[in-house]
Amino acid sequence: MPKRRPAGPRHPLDPTVPHRPSRPHLPLGLPRASGPAGLRRTLGRIGSLPAVVATVLATGCAVADVERASVPTPTPVARTLRTPDTLLGLPRTGTPLPAGLPRFRLNELTREASPATSTVEGVYGQGRPTPETIVVSAVSGTIADPQAMLDRLLKPYRVPKPRSVEFGRYGGEARCGRGRTADQGHLTACAWADPEVAGVVVFLTATKQPDRKEDFITIRDELEQPTG
Known part of the structure; x- marks a missing residue:
């Protein structure tokens, strides 16, 4: 019967034989x-x-x-002003404005642009079912200092802390503020100015108003039209 080989390495380590290190992984x-x-x-x-x-x-x-x-920065578009028949669904009207309402009148605007190339001034409103009046005044021409123009446009309406708002597709700068009328009505005045056009839109209601920034942009798009 054959003898079983003992367990362990076949070749015992010999101190006289150099040992090869394993390769790193x-x-x-x-x-x-x-x-x-x-x-x-x-x-x-x-x-x-x-x-x-x-x-x-x-x-x-x-x-x-x-x-x-x-x-690239968009180039300003040459524009002119027009007087639409309606604004926000309200017809143009000859209804007198509330007594004591301060205004930045058209003749004052015309003096600000030299020379003025077009103007618009109008009152829009209806008595029912929700009484509301919108007053617009604007001029196109050369606006030498749009920032100073914004301050002058809003000053008559005595709106505290007017804030910068979205100005729409024609650029420039716009600000809106809320105030009160002499008969305790509510008003929102939004003005805009750029090197070519400046104007103001005033919303008048008997009750407190919601935010009018989107309405302002819509009206500005209605008033300004590209030339050529």
Whole structure:
């Protein structure tokens, strides 16, 4: 009966025989280096990967910033003013305005633009079912100082702390504020100005008003028309 080979290594470790160290485990997908020099090259590639990724990301951000900065600023459109038959569904009317209502009158506006190329002034309203009056005044021409013009347009209406609002498709700057009339009615005054057109829209009601910023933009689009 054959003898069973004892368990353990076939060749016991001999201190006189040099021992070969095991190869280090490399990340998947990288070529296996041959020899110490190849191992150093491979590890050098691994160490440079974060720097390469950072360079690519930084370059991408720079390109995106250049693209955003290259968006052209829209050129102002030449415009003229017209007097529509209705505004927000309200017909033009000759109804007298509430007594004591302060106003920035058309002749004052005309003096602000030199020379004035077109003007509009009108009162729109109806008594039922919800009494409301809209007063508009505007001028086109050359507005030398739009910021100062805004201050003068809103001053007669005594609206505390007028705030900047969306100005619509024609640019410039616009502000709106709320106040009261002499007979304790409610008003919202919205003025706008740019280098070519300036004007003011006043909403008058007997009761407290909702936000009128969208109505203001709609009216400005009705009053201003591109030329040519």
